[in-house]
Amino acid sequence: MKVVWSRHVFALSVLASVPFIACAASEVRLGSEDAVAPPPGSQVPSVPTPPDAGTPDADAAPAPERSRCSEGGFCLEPLPLQRPLLAVSAASMNDAWAVARDAILRWDGTSWKDVYHYVGIGSAAPELFGIWATKHDDVWALATGALVRYSARDGGAPAFREYRTSFRASAADTATYWVNPASDELWVVNGYRTAPTVYRYRETPEGALEETRITDPAIGFPWVQSNGTFLVRSIFGFASDDIYVGGAWCTRSCNSSFPEFGSFDGALAHYDGTSWSIVTRLKRGETVSGIYGTKAVGGAQRLWLWVGLDAFSSIGNELRLLSLPAEDGGAATVVAQERVRLGFAVGHPLFDSWNAGCHHIIGSPAPSGGAWMSDVCSVYRWNGTSLETKSTVVNGVPLGTINGIWAGDDEEAWIVGEAPRQFQSEIPAGFAARRVRKAP
Incomplete structure (x- = not known):
């Protein structure tokens, strides 16, 4: 079959990065919070009309004005296209990027612009799914x-470049990715279950894309055995010589698609640019599915670990905040532990209709040491002592499935995703919502 596709590039500029922090324990439930004034021109999710609503008579009271913001302060911003957004990153709240399946969008402080777009048909057309912006005018889109x-x-001036022949990431197979602060390395964890592979990508001076596997001598990840393997599932670093990977350490055979519960321990390892060391081992049956790091006040490095499964669980998963050792060989200290039940609490009116889609934790640390996280359904903010839920429900309807989150400061954040549909046959649309600091 002949494949036809083309690329449209639009003018732009922007970026992102990420930091995190600190201490307590509780169980998170969906709640509501302080709202901010809605930005002008914001979209409002539609509320389905009951079948028996009838026609209002002339004497009926006027319909209440519909809000443009959630009680948690997230306000919708208009989009230039009607497609779900899959990821977001930024250099600041006014310098943000997002991706749809076939487009890259940029927020210039006033509105979202479509700056890079694929048009065509066929399996060879690229399918965008991830983005990382470390600083202004420096972006990696996967x-x-x-x-x-x-x-x-x-x-020269900032410009788009595309590499298509030597990049192994995919929307279906890439578990997580990280770009170093210098923005000259992209690390990608490919593969779920028992066959993950980690790659490092660099651009060469000649304009090529250089690929290095984590097990190649240049990086030298040592734990590659048919039994007792370290299965890498997550990655985060503070620099190219200060990288952490998390996952599961198999204590028995892990060759099946679904390792037997109890046949592995969670594990966290560190790379100093030359060699690897184990930082900590977790409990039996645990796995580190996500890592998000920050430097706390005073410079101490800390990591949030998502210790849980890639699915909704009534038992719940756990977020742990670790204070890292100053040097290799020291002990990592647990600063905080938060058990999170993915999805809405039992008894919430949206429990039955939404919880099946709540399936993993995504997070973004804030420069001030706070953090924002989401389980795809709800949004949580770390306030320094506990996780508090920030409502994304507008007019009784959630903004939608949250695919990406980026933290500005303790009060500011972007979320993007797929808007709710009244009918399954409707063409899916996207949303982008920001939460800004309230005026004093």
């Missing part, structure tokens, strides 16, 4: 079989 870079080269 697609199935393609990497899109936006940055300046050789003293």
Whole structure:
């Protein structure tokens, strides 16, 4: 079959990065919080009309004005296209990027613009799914079989570059990814279950994309055995010589698609640019499915670990905040533990209709040491002592499935995702909502 596709590039500029912090324990439930004034022109999710609503008579009271913001302060911003957004990253709240399956969007402080777009049909057309912005005008966008870079080269103006022949990431297979603060390395964890592979990508001066496996001598990840394997499922770093990977350490055979519960321990390892060391081992049956790091006040490094499964669980999963040792060989200290039941609490009116889609934790640390996280359904903010839920429900309807989150400061954040549909046959649309600091 002949494949037809083309690329449209639009003018732009922008970026992102990530930091995190500190202490307590509780169980998180969906709640509501302080709202902010809605931005002008915001979209409002539609509320389905009951079948027996009838026609209001002339004497009926006027319908109450519908809100444009959730009680948690997230306000919708108009989008230039009607497609679900899959990820978001930023250099600041006014310098943000997001991706749809076939487009890259940029927020310029006033509105979202479509700055890079694929048009065409066929399986060879790239499928965007991830983005990381470490600083202004420096972006890595991940697609199935393609990497899109936006940055300046050789003293020129920032421009888009695309690599299609040597990039192994995919929307179906990539578990997590991380870009170093210098924005010259992308690390990708590919594969779930028992066959993960980690790759490092760099651009060469000649304009090529260099790929290195984590097990290659240049990186030298040592734990590669048919039994007792360290299965890497998550990655985060503070620099190229200060990287952490998390996952599961198999204590018995882990060759099946679904390792037997209890046949593995959670594990966290550190790479100093030369060698690897185990930082900590977790309990039997645990696995580190996500890592998000920050430097706390005073410079101490801390990591949030998502210790849980890739699915809704009535038992719940756990977020742990670790204070890391100053040097290799020291002990990592648990600062906080929060048990999170993915989805809405039992008894909440949205429990039955939404919980099946609540399936993993995504997070973003805030520069001030706070953190924002989501389980795809709800949004949580770390206030320094506990996780508090920030409502995303507008006019009785959630903003939608949350696919990406980025933290500005303790009060500011972006979330993006797929808007709710009244009928399954409707074409899915996206949403982008921001929460800004309230005026004093």
